Amino acid sequence: QPKKEEPLPPATSQNIPTFYFPRGRPKDTVNIDAVITKIERTFAQFPHERATMEDMGRVAKACGCPLYWKGPLFCCAGGERTGAVSVHKFVAMWRKVLQSCHDDAAKFVHLLMSPGANHLVQEDFVPFLQDVVNTHPGLAFLKEASEFHSRYITTVTQRIFYSVNRSWSGKITCAELRRSTFLQ
Secondary structure: OOOOOOOOOOOOOOOOOOOOOOOOOOOOOOOHHHHHHHHHHHHOOOHHHEEOHHHHHHHHHHHOOOHHHHHHHHHHOOHHHHOOEEHHHHHHHHHHHHHHOOOHHHHHHHHHOOOOOOOEOHHHHHHHHHHHHHHOHHHHHHOOOHHHHHHHHHHHHHHHHHHHOOOOOOOEOHHHHHHOOOOO
């Protein structure tokens, strides 16, 4: 005898909390306006409120970023085209980063990646590492040997990808960066 199917009761709606945060879990404690005010005070110390690459160390500190993020901060705000970054352009860029990137891995990827991408490739590390080579006191021996800069940067990039890019895709995502100890 065929079994009669009983109608299922109507599904009840459940509120499932968000569990996927590709750009980091949002923090309630971040006061964006306080960070922007600190950045504006730092820019007020520069002539015409414009920061050059040499000034970006203080700006990175005001942003709460590590010192060697100064190059990516400068480039992301458009400084490599003009040689200096205005306070308005930098604040607009950093406000967008703070609103969309909620952890260091997401910020780092956002600052280094090419426009329209959501991952890092080896070429994205070149300006970042060139700044480290130019300014790190422990790498002073490379200053005179500029013909080795590209080889050194290529070697360091390969080491970064070897330890961070465990999927061997040639693309470092935020998730892979979080799983690694690279930023620490």
